[in-house]
Amino acid sequence: GQNIDQPTEMTATEGAIVQINCTYQTSGFNGLFWYQQHAGEAPTFLSYNVLDGLEEKGRFSSFLSRSKGYSYLLLKELQMKDSASYLCAVRHAGNMLTFGGGTRLMVKP
Amino acid sequence: DSGVTQTPKHLITATGQRVTLRCSPRSGDLSVYWYQQSLDQGLQFLIQYYNGEERAKGNILERFSAQQFPDLHSELNLSSLELGDSALYFCASSGSNEKLFFGSGTQLSVL
Numbered sequence: 001g002q003n004i005d006q007p008t009e010m011t012a013t014e015g016a017i018v019q020i021n022c023t024y025q026t027s028g029f030n031g032l033f034w035y036q037q038h039a040g041e042a043p044t045f046l047s048y049n050v051l052d053g054l055e056e057k058g059r060f061s062s063f064l065s066r067s068k069g070y071s072y073l074l075l076k077e078l079q080m081k082d083s084a085s086y087l088c089a090v091r092h093a094g095n096m097l098t099f100g101g102g103t104r105l106m107v108k109p
Numbered sequence: 110d111s112g113v114t115q116t117p118k119h120l121i122t123a124t125g126q127r128v129t130l131r132c133s134p135r136s137g138d139l140s141v142y143w144y145q146q147s148l149d150q151g152l153q154f155l156i157q158y159y160n161g162e163e164r165a166k167g168n169i170l171e172r173f174s175a176q177q178f179p180d181l182h183s184e185l186n187l188s189s190l191e192l193g194d195s196a197l198y199f200c201a202s203s204g205s206n207e208k209l210f211f212g213s214g215t216q217l218s219v220l
Binding site: 031033040041042043044045048087089091096097098099100101102 | 154
């Protein structure tokens with residue numbers, strides 16, 4: 001089966017940097033996605049990694065190590081609007097996309 | 110706006126009833142996915158269709174069924190509803206780059 005683990009909750013301060021980790025065990029790995037979801041709203045795409053390394057996109061960066069089954073999402077210069085859930089999702093055998101439980105990030109002034 | 114349209118936005122019904130949720134994918138996307146999200150839970154994959162054919166199945170109950178029509182819109186049918194079926198149901202679509210775009214969801218309340 002598929003297993004995706006990420007912390008349930010994190011708290012950080014406005015202007016700071018936060019790293020949200022995701023570990024996974026899956027068969028037929030075919031890419032890892034990060035999505036942002038505000039309460040009651042649809043998830044929105046943040047990043048996609050299929051090769052090892054760091055992908056940077058503005059204040060957000062995502063890292064992947066396939067050999068370690070590990071990814072992280074790095075958020076810089078945190079803003080209050082970054083308070084949301086961050087979902088790690090793995091595409092695996094059968095073209096399925098399985099989501100982790102999400103990490104609820106609270107940004108405090 | 111993701112380009113994925115879901116209707117209705119809210120649905121309130123009683124136990125034992127049957128409902129149909131509708132999804133129109135982004136223009137040009139052939140794949141449609143259905144996910145269920147219960148309160149404080151992650152997104153649970155239900156089923157995926159590609160160009161009218163079922164491609165992948167997750168933890169979808171036998172009381173639930175879905176289909177994708179020739180115009181690529183999809184419907185998720187939920188029958189013999191139970192209180193525990195109350196959740197936010199998301200539809201998503203994807204094209205060749207496989208990035209999923211989500212609709213705004215249907216909030217189902219079973220009373």
